[in-house]
Amino acid sequence: MQGWFKLYSTRNYLEANIIKGKLEENDIQAVILNRQDSSYLSFGDIEIYVPLHLKDIALHLLNNALLN
Numbered sequence: 001m002q003g004w005f006k007l008y009s010t011r012n013y014l015e016a017n018i019i020k021g022k023l024e025e026n027d028i029q030a031v032i033l034n035r036q037d038s039s040y041l042s043f044g045d046i047e048i049y050v051p052l053h054l055k056d057i058a059l060h061l062l063n064n065a066l067l068n
């Protein structure tokens with residue numbers, strides 16, 4: 001995904017949606033890319049991407065959210 005930055009990776013779809021929601025509340029576009037195997041959910045990750053030019057702001061928001 002050229003022009004996008006992988007901000008976060010998890011195996012928990014709910015966690016990914018919560019983080020995406022927090023980013024969008026702060027006017028940061030976020031995309032979830034589900035790379036989990038459909039038969040075996042223990043294989044693969046769910047990745048969250050943000051536009052490259054918003055990378056620093058998104059990282060700051062993510063770090064603050066995880067600390068609280």
